[in-house]
Amino acid sequence: MSAIIRTENLTYTYGLKTPLEKTAVSDLNIEINEGEFLGVIGHTGSGKSTFVQMLNGLITPTKGKVYLRGTDINQNKKELQRVRFQVGMVFQYPEYQLFEETVYKDIGFGPGNMGITGDDLDRRIRSAAAFTGLKSKLLQKSPFDLSGGEKRRAAIAGVIAMDPDVLILDEPAAGLDPQGRDNLLSQILEYHKKRKNTIILVSHSMEDIARVADRILVMNRGKAEILDKTRNVFAQGHRLKKMGLEIPQITKVTQKLIENGIPLPQGILTVEEAYVAIAQLLKKEGRL
Amino acid sequence: MRDIVFGQYVQQKSIIHLMDPRAKLIFLVAYIVLIFCTFNFYALAVPVILAVVMMLLSKVSIGKYLKSLKMIIVVVIITAIFNLFYGGGQVFLKIGPISITEGGINNSIVIVLRILCLLIASETLTFTTTPTDLTDGIERLLKPLKLLHIKVHEIAMMMTIALRFVPTLLEETDKIMLAQKARGADMDSGGIVKRAKALVPIFIPLFVSAIRRAMDLAMAMECRCYHGGEGRTRMKTLRFSRVDVFGFILFSFVTAGIILLDIFLPHIVR
Known part of the structure; x- marks a missing residue:
């Protein structure tokens, strides 16, 4: 890589x-x-x-x-705009950047600035909306009429449409x-x-x-x-804790279990992983 | 956008910071009147010296003052040049229809000094007084207008809120600008029409958020039973202190001094 x-x-x-x-x-x-x-x-x-x-x-x-x-x-400061098309950025609370009359136009703002027009633009807007799970009937609405979650998706779609x-x-x-x-x-x-x-x-x-x-x-x-x-x-975990950070709760729970002598693998990160590991363990011990 | 100095409060511990905002407001108004009641250079020297003393006493760095003067220096220069051609007295230079006279030179010196004094004095007020104190002071001083059914408290509250939201909105503008730049908005190039159009993606979200904030604030105020100024008491009551009394005494002397200088010394040629 x-x-x-x-x-x-x-x-x-x-x-x-x-x-x-x-x-x-x-x-x-x-x-x-x-x-x-x-x-x-x-x-x-x-x-x-x-x-x-x-x-x-x-x-x-x-x-x-x-x-x-x-x-x-x-x-080269003049090239910065092109850099921004390659490195897309979605800010915190991006819904506050929406401004166009329709969601469709707002998602098209970024690619429009890149000079993309016509069918290509349409294709990008629709696929970006699809990627973020924005229903296509919402595209012709005003962005200010959407719900909070939908606004968020529309704003993220606006950056994804630039295909960075x-x-x-x-x-x-x-x-x-x-x-x-x-x-x-x-x-x-x-x-x-x-x-x-x-x-x-x-x-x-x-x-x-x-x-x-x-x-x-x-x-x-x-x-x-x-x-x-x-x-x-x-x-x-300890090093992170010193910086005021936590590890995922499920990792914490499995680590406590390991410390108490239950032979689970190290570094379980999600509930699904923990579920699989514990199920396997129980099966091995004939309790499941 | 962040380096707007004019009207900014500067945290310091100085005599002027300690003064009552009402006293400072009264002094400012009186001072402005006085600047325009000086008819010779001796009288004018008094407010000039006073301005320098205020600047030093406020403990605000001279750099801050200079930075804010920078913004209006062009205006000062233009007024000075125009005033040069007005006035009578001895003629020093004559080019065609325009002439530079003794009166003209006097006029432009006086006008420059007056503008500078005016600015330094008002800067001292805003540098040393928090916006809340300032509006409090204004509210108290304008109280007599209530007799004319003018809603003094409401006006003061509006001023406080407006001042409070200036930094918030500036910050918001910065954020929105960055977000739109990230989407490739180009605000720094093109002709005037293109630049004006480039502001649309900034202003619409800004207005929307300002209105949203206003509604939130109105709701929050209502939830805390705000109902205007009627029967409202204050957490911090303004009180005149020894510093203010001293200020009043000093200021009376200054006023008397200027009037005496005006009366007993010859006026300059205008």
């Missing part, structure tokens, strides 16, 4: 040369692989959002560089009900599997990240604390 995005001494300081100076991201050197699903976790104020906003040049790093497929994205090679999602499920959360996440995972692009998901929910991510970047006070396979990251 080759790196699609690489950062070099990436640093960002808010309010430079004022009394409120605060370094949000400091000296980040990481590589993001082509086609992987990367989870980014960290405490509030750990610099997650600032970090991902630098990846498509929305904010310019104070120091350091971001390479997209080997080229420094901030080298890297899709960044900052807390896409925040404020949705549990079912809406699960659905949205499944749809993103399915989209990732079909499109085979790189996805960076920022989230507070360890359960969500455990379900979908291949690798996890743990950020703490602006630094990249851990970058490893999901299983290996959540095996370090």
Whole structure:
């Protein structure tokens, strides 16, 4: 696997040369692989959002560089717009960016800016809406008439319609009900599997990240604390706890069981996995 | 968008910060009247010195003052140039129909100093007074207008809310701009029509969210039984302190000084 995005001494300081100076991201050197699903976790104020906003040049790093497929994205400011088409970004609460008369037009805003027109545009809008599970009868409605969850989907579809090679999602499920959360996440995972692009998901929910991510970047006070396979990251419960982070509840439960002498495998991440492991164990002992 | 300095509060511990907002408002109004009652350079020197003293006493960095002056420096220069050609007295230079005279030079010096004093004084007020204190002060000072059935409390409340939401809306604008830029919106190039059109994706979400916030706020206020100013008491009552009394005494001397200088020294040629 080759790196699609690489950062070099990436640093960002808010309010430079004022009394409120605060370094949000400091000296980040990481590589993001082509086609992987990367989870980014960290405490509030750990610099997650600032970090991902630098990846498509929305904010310019104070120091350091971001390479997209080997080229420094901030080298040529005129190319930045094209970078943003390749690295799509869905902000927190993206429903507040909707503005067009119809959902259809709003989803078409991004690809329209790319210069796509006609049948191609129509095809992109419809497939983006389908990917996010937005019913086609909603497309002709005003975005302000949709429900909260539908607005969220419409806004995410607006970025997916640009068909970016890297899709960044900052807390896409925040404020949705549990079912809406699960659905949205499944749809993103399915989209990732079909499109085979790189996805960076920022989230507070360890359960969500455990379900979908291949690798996890743990950020703490602006630094990249851990970058490893999901299983290996959540095996370090104590280290995460020190940073004010939790491991998924089911991982915690199975770890307690292991500590109490029940021979379950290490690093169980989801309820389904736990179910399979426990069922197997019970069968082996002839209790099921 | 973040570096709008004008009208910003600067946290500090200074004598001027401690003063009662009502006193500061009264001083500002009196000061503005005084600036325009100076008829020679000696009298004008008094408010100029006072402005410098205020600037130093406020403990707000001079850089902040200069930064805000930068915004209107063009206006000051243009007024100065126009005033140069007005006025009588000795003629120094004559080019065609326009001439530069002693009166003109005097006029432009006076006008520049007056504008600068005006700005420094109002800046001192906003730098040293929180918006809530300021509107509180205005509400108290305008109270007599209630006799004319003017809803003073409601007006003050509107001002407080408006000021409170300025930073929030700025932050929101930033966020929406980033989100639309991420979708490839181009706001920095093209002709005037294209640029105006590029603002639509910013302003519509901004208006929608401002209206939503207003409705939320109205609901929250109603839930806490807000019903206007009738019979409402305050958590912080404004009280004049020794600093204010001292200020009033000092200000009376300044006023007397300017009037005396005006009376006893010759007026400048205008």
